[in-house]
Amino acid sequence: FHDTALDALSQEGLSEEHVQQEKEAAASGGGGTWEAAASGKKQQRRKKAKSKISSMEDDEADSDRADHTKDDNVATVERQREHPFIVTEPGEVARGKKNGLDYLFHLYEQCREFLVHVQSIAKEKGEKCPTKVTNQVFRYAKKAGASYINKPKMRHYVHCYALHCLDEEASNALRRLYKERGENVGAWRQACYKPLVAIAAQKGWDIDLIFNTHPRLSIWYVPTKLRQLCHAERSCVAASAAATTGTHHLTF
Amino acid sequence: FHDTALDALSQEGLSEEHVQQEKEAAASGGGGTWEAAASGKKQQRRKKAKSKISSMEDDEADSDRADHTKDDNVATVERQREHPFIVTEPGEVARGKKNGLDYLFHLYEQCREFLVHVQSIAKEKGEKCPTKVTNQVFRYAKKAGASYINKPKMRHYVHCYALHCLDEEASNALRRLYKERGENVGAWRQACYKPLVAIAAQKGWDIDLIFNTHPRLSIWYVPTKLRQLCHAERSCVAASAAATTGTHHLTF
DNA sequence: AGAAGGACCAGTGGTCCGTA
DNA sequence: AGAAGGACCAGTGGTCCGTA
Numbered sequence: 001f002h003d004t005a006l007d008a009l010s011q012e013g014l015s016e017e018h019v020q021q022e023k024e025a026a027a028s029g030g031g032g033t034w035e036a037a038a039s040g041k042k043q044q045r046r047k048k049a050k051s052k053i054s055s056m057e058d059d060e061a062d063s064d065r066a067d068h069t070k071d072d073n074v075a076t077v078e079r080q081r082e083h084p085f086i087v088t089e090p091g092e093v094a095r096g097k098k099n100g101l102d103y104l105f106h107l108y109e110q111c112r113e114f115l116v117h118v119q120s121i122a123k124e125k126g127e128k129c130p131t132k133v134t135n136q137v138f139r140y141a142k143k144a145g146a147s148y149i150n151k152p153k154m155r156h157y158v159h160c161y162a163l164h165c166l167d168e169e170a171s172n173a174l175r176r177l178y179k180e181r182g183e184n185v186g187a188w189r190q191a192c193y194k195p196l197v198a199i200a201a202q203k204g205w206d207i208d209l210i211f212n213t214h215p216r217l218s219i220w221y222v223p224t225k226l227r228q229l230c231h232a233e234r235s236c237v238a239a240s241a242a243a244t245t246g247t248h249h250l251t252f
Numbered sequence: 253f254h255d256t257a258l259d260a261l262s263q264e265g266l267s268e269e270h271v272q273q274e275k276e277a278a279a280s281g282g283g284g285t286w287e288a289a290a291s292g293k294k295q296q297r298r299k300k301a302k303s304k305i306s307s308m309e310d311d312e313a314d315s316d317r318a319d320h321t322k323d324d325n326v327a328t329v330e331r332q333r334e335h336p337f338i339v340t341e342p343g344e345v346a347r348g349k350k351n352g353l354d355y356l357f358h359l360y361e362q363c364r365e366f367l368v369h370v371q372s373i374a375k376e377k378g379e380k381c382p383t384k385v386t387n388q389v390f391r392y393a394k395k396a397g398a399s400y401i402n403k404p405k406m407r408h409y410v411h412c413y414a415l416h417c418l419d420e421e422a423s424n425a426l427r428r429l430y431k432e433r434g435e436n437v438g439a440w441r442q443a444c445y446k447p448l449v450a451i452a453a454q455k456g457w458d459i460d461l462i463f464n465t466h467p468r469l470s471i472w473y474v475p476t477k478l479r480q481l482c483h484a485e486r487s488c489v490a491a492s493a494a495a496t497t498g499t500h501h502l503t504f
Numbered sequence: 505a506g507a508a509g510g511a512c513c514a515g516t517g518g519t520c521c522g523t524a
Numbered sequence: 525a526g527a528a529g530g531a532c533c534a535g536t537g538g539t540c541c542g543t544a
Binding site: 333386403404407 | 519524
């Protein structure tokens with residue numbers, strides 16, 4: 001009986017593997033034990049489930065809300081969101097209903113793998129081949145059972161991942177500092193911008209080049225805000241340099 | 253009084269330069285004398301005109317259709333289309349109300365210039381910088397007065413331009429042949445696919461790589477049909493090779 | 505309050521088909 | 525008939541804001 005809601009939107013057979021896979025997703029994301037997800041790799045390939053529950057329709061809306069067993073945990077209808085992230089040190093596993101930052105960065109690696117699949121399928125079929133993590137890739141990830149991956153989340157933290165890629169030492173140090181201070185994820189996320197701008201400054205302000213040049217980062221769009229910060233900072237630095245030297249406009 | 257229709261959609265002042273520029277556009281494209289367009293370069297920069305006539309609205313629809321002076325030629329309302337292309341030899345200027353293929357290829361070079369402008373503006377502003385000829389570039393071209401450039405046309409002939417870029421000799425030979433035979437543009441256009449597929453075969457079938465590797469071609473999207481032809485041909489060749497050697501699937 | 509993500513929206517790539 | 529291009533459309537990048 002608990003299948004009905006799930007099947008409502010994913011009419012693609014596989015009902016047994018289906019439930020199985022729901023368990024896995026719940027374990028890796030919801031439960032916070034991403035160790036399981038990391039070791040039990042293969043998990044995400046070639047399965048399907050839309051998991052478009054919570055789009056509460058007519059009859060289910062009423063019937064399901066009744067038998068609220070709360071911890072049946074297999075395919076209950078109130079769709080679990082991923083546990084929120086907390087600031088963790090490198091190597092630290094988040095406890096309680098939280099996810100750590102190693103898990104966050106792991107999601108970026110998973111997206112890369114999904115992109116690679118999409119690319120090889122496209123090449124095989126002689127179709128246009130994406131070079132970035134596009135909507136198509138997010139759709140593919142979802143179909144492959146990685147329902148815990150979604151565009152807004154991935155875009156939200158890209159620059160944090162960028163810092164991790166470009167200067168792991170600095171990234172680690174920042175994580176330790178913000179953990180120690182007991183800061184929340186939002187504060188840590190904000191703090192990731194500054195060292196990135198500094199890196200951009202060092203490398204001639206070309207943030208696109210910095211992204212495109214890095215093997216793991218090149219598949220991600222440069223976030224608008226990071227681009228804006230780099231631009232603003234460059235203008236600012238240029239202006240003050242000009243002021244100091246007393247030159248007008250094009251100091252070399 | 254002849255301004256009304258033009259101004260209806262382009263409320264951006266400049267009414268004098270406006271008419272001026274309409275003349276130029278008419279001369280270069282409509283008149284077929286693209287020599288003038290080529291020599292009188294600078295023409296296309298920083299002007300504006302929407303030229304969204306023929307979107308006949310309520311009142312004008314009736315009033316303008318009345319004073320049909322037919323050859324006033326400055327800003328008459330029946331918007332002139334570009335003259336159709338004919339197959340010309342390299343260096344040959346089309347006569348009569350026609351445009352030649354050198355002019356066609358020239359349009360691709362102009363688009364490249366527009367892209368370069370759009371790129372430098374984007375960089376200056378610290379915004380996302382297009383690497384291809386996008387809608388934004390077509391919009392910019394139109395605003396700059398190059399109303400004779402439009403997306404469907406440019407996309408239609410990209411592969412012809414590709415052949416011109418990749419093997420000018422072959423392209424020239426094909427033009428001479430099709431001119432001699434008195435073939436129309438459509439036939440010539442179709443014929444451009446074959447030598448391109450041959451080039452792709454030579455270079456390992458990677459048409460995207462071929463485009464992206466060429467300095468002038470890299471800014472154009474690979475046309476769907478060319479991609480499909482390359483894929484079909486590759487499959488075909490692979491299959492027959494496998495059949496001949498008697499191997500199954502993965503021949504070395 | 506802080507955070508996750510469904511869902512919307514403006515502008516894209518692609519090209520059809522009403523037009524001349 | 526052959527051809528030029530306005531205009532449409534499905535699916536994109538981007539992110540807001542109703543939700544938990």
